[in-house]
Amino acid sequence: MNLLLLGPPGAGKGTQAKRLQDNYGIVQLSTGDMLRAVVASGSDIGEMAKEVMEAGGLVSDDLIIAMISERIGEDDCRKGFILDGFPRTYTQAEALDAMLGEKGLKLDFVLEIKVDNEAMIKRIAGRFTCAKCGAGYHDEFQRPKVENVCDECGGGEFTRRADDNQETVRERLKAYHRQTAPITAYFAEKGLLKSVDGMASIDDVTKQFKDTIGAAESVLT
Numbered sequence: 001m002n003l004l005l006l007g008p009p010g011a012g013k014g015t016q017a018k019r020l021q022d023n024y025g026i027v028q029l030s031t032g033d034m035l036r037a038v039v040a041s042g043s044d045i046g047e048m049a050k051e052v053m054e055a056g057g058l059v060s061d062d063l064i065i066a067m068i069s070e071r072i073g074e075d076d077c078r079k080g081f082i083l084d085g086f087p088r089t090y091t092q093a094e095a096l097d098a099m100l101g102e103k104g105l106k107l108d109f110v111l112e113i114k115v116d117n118e119a120m121i122k123r124i125a126g127r128f129t130c131a132k133c134g135a136g137y138h139d140e141f142q143r144p145k146v147e148n149v150c151d152e153c154g155g156g157e158f159t160r161r162a163d164d165n166q167e168t169v170r171e172r173l174k175a176y177h178r179q180t181a182p183i184t185a186y187f188a189e190k191g192l193l194k195s196v197d198g199m200a201s202i203d204d205v206t207k208q209f210k211d212t213i214g215a216a217e218s219v220l221t
């Protein structure tokens with residue numbers, strides 16, 4: 001099963017992708033995580049990407065398309081994947097169609113997480129992750145069970161993203177509404193788009209996803 005998650009920064013794409021990954025045994029493909037790895041490598045491309053990301057803009061379509069095209073051809077994607085953060089422009093959406101066609105693959109669902117813009121600033125400002133295993137948390141909505149200890153791996157160090165400050169988040173939200181939100185129509189026309197209420201609790205959003213996928217299970221078999 002191949003899924004695509006759509007939604008603005010902070011909507012919960014990463015949080016839900018990890019849960020869907022565990023639930024269905026399909027792999028999360030986050031272009032944001034891939035880019036952060038490129039930035040951490042210190043390469044010239046990484047330096048260019050870093051500048052764009054810290055300004056809240058979108059990295060070039062060519063780089064992103066090449067990255068995803070290579071990644072979905074890898075062995076661990078055979079059982080299925082969850083696209084998180086891609087596509088973000090019409091050019092990327094069309095490139096996705098072309099690369100899936102070439103590989104004889106298709107999307108089963110495009111799941112749009114609908115949220116209030118202003119609430120996303122609070123969500124993002126409170127986000128932190130385990131430095132060891134990458135598990136995601138929130139100061140208010142998803143604290144570790146034991147203070148300063150990761151629920152998943154027991155790690156005690158946490159990090160916050162460089163682009164998670166108010167100013168950059170506002171730019172990221174603008175970029176989303178200008179360049180990414182319009183592509184929901186592209187997937188709606190193909191009959192793939194399903195929406196969930198992303199203002200519900202994290203558990204409830206997961207349930208909405210499972211219900212949506214479960215209700216169409218016959219489509220998948």
Ligand code: AP5
Nearest residue numbers: 009010011012013014015031032059085123127138141202
């Ligand atoms: P990326 O890493 O993809 O960031 P994003 O899309 O801005 O999304 P986020 O990771 O901020 O939010 P999320 O929806 O995953 O929310 P999360 O689950 O963490 O991209 C970063 C940058 O890379 C971009 O700005 C761009 O520059 C570049 N880039 C990436 N892909 C690109 C592409 N395809 N083309 C061009 N450039 C690209 O949740 C947020 C917080 O809220 C967490 O703390 C979580 O615990 C909490 N939370 C989640 N759900 C709920 C809920 N229901 N209730 C309460 N709290 C919740």
